[in-house]
Amino acid sequence: MLLHDREILEALSSSKVLTSMITPAVLISASGTLIFSTSGRLGRVFDRVNALKAEVEGIAAKRLSHPRERLEHVTELMAIQGIRGRLLQRALSALYTATALFIASSIAIAMNVAFGGPDTSWAPTGIALFGGLFLFAASALLLYExxxxxxxxxxxMRLVNYLKDQITVDDDKPS
Structure with a gap:
């Protein structure tokens, strides 16, 4: 084995490399948790759109009372769900980008520990900072959503209250 190959092997087998690579794991885990919950939120948007679609079908089949009011209501809520869906998709994109950057920073840390020096130590930090910016952007999008x-x-709630107010109850009739 050549001297150069032995130095590379020793550098890569050092526990310092593995220890340094684990540092971004907390940020990777945080991004993963946000990805999981954001995907769930996007699924709920899909479910709500399906429920609104069912309401439109009920209006079209003349199975529901107050069709004009319901249609206005559905139109308003579909617009809101469209905005939510776009915001959640952008947040997911930012979260996946942040995760990729945190993983890249972990790899850059390992490469720097194994082969780099003080003159290249800024690279892993810079990559992780960009990951942090994407994580921040995703959090802001989720707050807005x-x-x-x-x-x-x-x-x-407005529709339920409107429909409730339209119901007339005759309390004077015997049961």
């Missing part, structure tokens, strides 16, 4: 979720809920 949550406001639209509240608008959707409020819209549903």
């Amino acid at each position: 949550s406001r639209f979720n509240l608008k959707f809920i409020e819209g549903q």
Whole structure:
């Protein structure tokens, strides 16, 4: 074995490399958790769009009362769900990018520990900082999206209250 090959093998077998690579694991885990919950939120948007579609079908089949009001309501809520879907997709893109950057920073740390020196130590940090910026952007998008979720809920409550107010109950009739 050549001297150069032995130095490379020793550098890669050092526990210092593995220890240094683990450092970004917390950020990778945080990104993964946000990806999981954001995917769930996107799934709920899909479910709500399907429920609104069923309501439109009920209106078209004349199975539901107050068709004009319901159609206005569905139109408003579909717009909100469209905005939510786009925001969640952008947040997922940012989260996947952040995850990739954190993984790249882990690899860059290993490469720097094994082969680099003080003059290249800025690279892993720079990559991780970019990952942090994408994580921040995703969090901001998710915060903004949550406001639209509240608008959707409020819209549903308005329709329920309207329909409730349209019901006339004759309390004077004997049961």
